[in-house]
Amino acid sequence: MKKIIECVPNFSEGRDMSIIKEITNAIESVAEISLLDVDPGKATNRTVVTFVGEPDDVLEAAFRGIKKAAELIDMSQHHGEHPRFGATDVCPLVPVANVTMEEAVEYARKLAKRVGEELEIPVFCYEFAAFNEKRRSLANCRSGEYEALKERISSDEWKPDFGPTAWNEKVAGSGATAIGARNFLIAYNINLNTTSTRRANAIAFDVREAGRVKREGNPVTGKIVNDENGEPVRIPGTLKKTRAIGWYIEEYGVAQISMNLTDITVTPVHVAFDEVVEKAGERGIRVTGSELVGLIPLQAMLDAGKYFLKKQERSTGISDEEIIKIAVKSLGLDELYPFDPKKKIIEYVIEDKSAKKxxxxxxxxxxxxxxxxxxxxxxxxxxxxxxxxxxxxxxxxxxxxxxxxxxxxxxxxxxxxxxxxxxxxxxxxxxxxxxxxxxxxxxxxxxxxxxxxxxxxxxxxxxxxxxxxxxxxxxxxxxxxxxxxxxxxxxxxxxxxxxxxxxxxxxxxxxxxxxxxxxxxxxxxxxxxxxxxxxxxxxxxxxxxxxxxxxxxxxxxxxxxxxxx
CATH class of the missing domain: 1.20.120.680 (Formiminotetrahydrofolate cyclodeaminase monomer, up-and-down helical bundle)
Structure with missing residues (x-):
């Protein structure tokens, strides 16, 4: 079975399309990878690139992209709304198919070592690839952003895991890079039979990990309760690794719960869907379907289909095609527009159409x-x-x-x-x-x-x-x-x-x-x-x-x- 990992590097350039194109050209010079998305942001001055492939090909493509970004982006001149500390600010690897997180960690550290040694860029390993718990958080690694980098990389506590530990002209231009391994993130919206953003937000607060601010008396208008440090006390929601907010979609005339499932091994799509169904029902609202933004791994769809088949007390030993069909119908993924597995499931998108099997x-x-x-x-x-x-x-x-x-x-x-x-x-x-x-x-x-x-x-x-x-x-x-x-x-x-x-x-x-x-x-x-x-x-x-x-x-x-x- 083919091993597939995803790479989602964030480059500190979102305005000059010629620079962005040169970086993506460098990535695509590894013919075996599939470039899935390029998302530039002018205000953030940052571009998020997504590509997938087999591990060695992805590592090579990531290295070439990081190298090209260091050549073209001068961090000493960079400004943008998003936190950043390097030309390639972050570069996470995500296991998609037939790759364990332990393997993804080894791949991330291998890439980090090569970038540090060959490109002489300070590299911090974060998330699952971190060498200690403090560096697991990207925010900790990037604290103070580019402006604090000069002092941090020479300190005992925050010297990089790989690459130079002293400031020089080259480091001033490239900044530092955080390379890590994380689980797959899915952008997922759940449709409601209401037009009320306020009602949708209430449900979002019920389920998202951050929950809602605790108040005295009335839960909406009451005085905010603060802790001993003066920070608002929060009532956590029911779903871990989940961000959510309610909004109204003019195009479809419905309110949605817009969610980021940041670790689908903790909260998969079918669990998020059923939890919203329950919380919406408690508020007299019905879930009518859902919408997948971007791509999803095959296994996540198979897990969802099997979950609903088991609820129906039906055998799960059927074809993948039938299991996916059950998932699509159960989640209502085809409510707003047709759901095409060939265009929404990563493994199907990148399969070699030219190979004659x-x-x-x-x-x-x-x-x-x-x-x-x-x-x-x-x-x-x-x-x-x-x-x-x-x-x-x-x-x-x-x-x-x-x-x-x-x-x-x-x-x-x-x-x-x-x-x-x-x-x-x-x-x-x-x-x-x-x-x-x-x-x-x-x-x-x-x-x-x-x-x-x-x-x-x-x-x-x-x-x-x-x-x-x-x-x-x-x-x-x-x-x-x-x-x-x-x-x-x-x-x-x-x-x-x-x-x-x-x-x-x-x-x-x-x-x-x-x-x-x-x-x-x-x-x-x-x-x-x-x-x-x-x-x-x-x-x-x-x-x-x-x-x-x-x-x-x-x-x-x-x-x-x-x-x-």
């Missing part, structure tokens, strides 16, 4: 491509696809069982089995293209030049690596197809009896996938030089094949017994 073909086109004179897709890809179909049949029986009349109390049990089956058939489907890619890599390695000793050595190593990968991919198919038989076995034992034959066909497909992938392991292993690796791989393959045959026999025995009564 076997799994995107129609059944007929896939069959015809297989039958053609092209050597791929071959037996390995077909084995993976047959395995995917087998696991999908297991999920189907589980979903039918979860929805069976009279079995309502067991919906969650079967939903879990359907989810497990989905894990296998999704992974096996990915292997369809992986196997063909593995074959293509072998062919490419054999096609490398061999006119010098160095080229001969490089070609030999490439052939070795490609052949090893061509053994590992079908071995993975064997493991996945073998393990998926657990779902078919369970469905044959206690799933919907009307679909027991489907569980049997699923087992047949899974065993076929194991057998087919086994043949590919063996043919690719022929002549491979790493004997230790080969011995381990072949023994594992033999064990999986033997076990799959036993599982198939037991499942089919159960299926025949149930069919025959």
């Amino acid at each position: 076997l799994i995107d073909m129609t059944l007929t086109r896939f069959k015809d491509e297989t039958a053609s004179e092209s050597p791929a897709p071959g037996g390995g890809s077909i084995s993976a696809y047959v395995g995917a179909l087998g696991a999908a049949l297991g999920s189907m029986v589980a979903n039918l069982s979860a929805h069976k009349r009279g079995w309502d109390a067991r919906w969650e049990e079967f939903s879990d089995w359907a989810e497990k089956g989905k894990t296998y058939h999704s992974a096996l489907l990915n292997c369809v293209d992986e196997d063909t890619d593995a074959f293509n890599k072998i062919m490419a390695a054999f096609g490398l030049p061999k006119s010098s000793e160095q080229e001969i050595a490089e070609r030999k190593q490439a052939i070795h690596d490609a052949t090893k990968n061509a053994i590992e991919v079908p071995l993975k198919v064997m493991q996945l197809a073998h393990d998926s038989m657990e779902v078919m076995a369970a469905m044959a034992d206690f799933g919907n009896p009307n679909s027991v034959s489907d569980a049997g066909v699923g087992a047949l497909c899974a065993r076929t996938a194991v057998e087919g992938a086994y043949l590919n392991v063996k043919i690719n292993a022929a002549g491979f030089g790493d004997k230790a690796f080969l011995e381990t791989a072949l023994q594992k393959a033999e064990d999986l094949l033997s076990s799959a045959r036993e599982k198939e026999n037991r499942i089919l025995k159960t299926v025949h017994e149930k069919i025959e009564g």
Whole structure:
């Protein structure tokens, strides 16, 4: 699975579009990243840029952007309404897909070290990437802004984590940069059946983390209660990591709760939505839908869809497309205008449209491509696809069982089995293209030049690596197809009896996938030089094949017994 991170650097230039364009050109010179948004602000004299990609590509693009900004922006001449202390003021990395926060922290610190050492810019690591709790807060790192930087970077307490600790002409021009790792922020508006900004604000104060100011007597007009330091005492709202305010949208003629969910691992969109529904209801107001501003990670939409499916006591082991459809309808994301997942979900926006995948073909086109004179897709890809179909049949029986009349109390049990089956058939489907890619890599390695000793050595190593990968991919198919038989076995034992034959066909497909992938392991292993690796791989393959045959026999025995009564 592809790893994706988002980078949201803020550059201290929002007025000169030629400078902004040079910076974004530097970022886009890394062809593999996708530039999603450029948002300049004249009053703040600041531009927020958003781009995504795989980690190494994002780090390179961020480095080039930071370098270009330091060349073009002179912080000694900078003025703007927004707090700032550097040409690239902040540069957060945000894990989007298949990247943990711990990994994002390592990426942020890697970038920070490179910027400090190669560009000689003072760098402070903040948020999750901070080396101590005091530096976790961006406000603390940036305290006093650019004007205080000269004294701060030379102090023991606030010397930068990377880069120079003494003021010089270069630092005076670039200022400092804060590089960190944070969770994904979502701008999200919830629509109300009222035109009252005041009522919308009241609901916003109910839910936002900062809540409302505490007052004596009347909660609206009463005297503000202050603490011992003279600061207003606040009554916190119900949602953590949430900012919110009420406003009226002239274009749509409705009031909204405008929210920033600053950490969707703490307060995801579906939790915010349901909490506003409850608080609005207490005030006699109804939520009619919501609006997503900008993009959202796929997992956030899947989490929302599964949340509402569970509330309906329905299986969550269905396709991503159906889960997203449930999320859109449940959140009312299509109330104000059509919601297009291809334009609103990050992973769908940045997917490579030019890449021709076997799994995107129609059944007929896939069959015809297989039958053609092209050597791929071959037996390995077909084995993976047959395995995917087998696991999908297991999920189907589980979903039918979860929805069976009279079995309502067991919906969650079967939903879990359907989810497990989905894990296998999704992974096996990915292997369809992986196997063909593995074959293509072998062919490419054999096609490398061999006119010098160095080229001969490089070609030999490439052939070795490609052949090893061509053994590992079908071995993975064997493991996945073998393990998926657990779902078919369970469905044959206690799933919907009307679909027991489907569980049997699923087992047949899974065993076929194991057998087919086994043949590919063996043919690719022929002549491979790493004997230790080969011995381990072949023994594992033999064990999986033997076990799959036993599982198939037991499942089919159960299926025949149930069919025959």
